Amino acid sequence: MKKTILLLLMALFIISCNDSTIDYADLNKIAFYNFEGNEVDLDEIKKDWNKTINTGDHLESLYDQRISKLNIRIIQDNFTNEESLIIVAQTTNKNIYSGKVIKRFKNGMQLSNRTVTCANCGPEFQGELINGTWICANNGESIDDCTKTSSLDY
DSSP states (O other), X not given: XXXXXXXXXXXXXXXXXXXXXXXXXXXXXXXXXXTTSOEEOHHXXXXXXXXXHTOOSSOGGGTTOOEEEEEEEXXXXXXXXXXXXXXXXXXXXXXXXXXXXXXXXXXXXXXXXXXEEEESSOSSOOEEEETTEEEEOBTTBOOTTOEEEEEEOO
């Protein structure tokens, strides 16, 4: 009986050691997958994201923006308190930020098919989740002249 318990404990220890951690600081070392499950590189992510934020006639302030920087953050849903990983894109206009929820997938991270873009909301990403729905706000409070655009990839 003691041997069985010892073997089970060792097996659990070995399994827990195999759970690899991802270094979110170096995006070049992370394998990314689009929402369909196909592997994509950072250049493809930026290219697709640039198309998303530069589409439509309704927001002239978004035209001709380019992704200048990507980073990963953890945010907490204001309603459920559930934590989510998001990838945040800063554009060449430092008042326009965009975000997507990401989740662990295969050996890397999978991008959501939903994107939120917050324009003129401040000098950093102001996207927040309330029960899974994106808003652009500061601690749940609306920001004057702040514009939110949501996009769905299909």
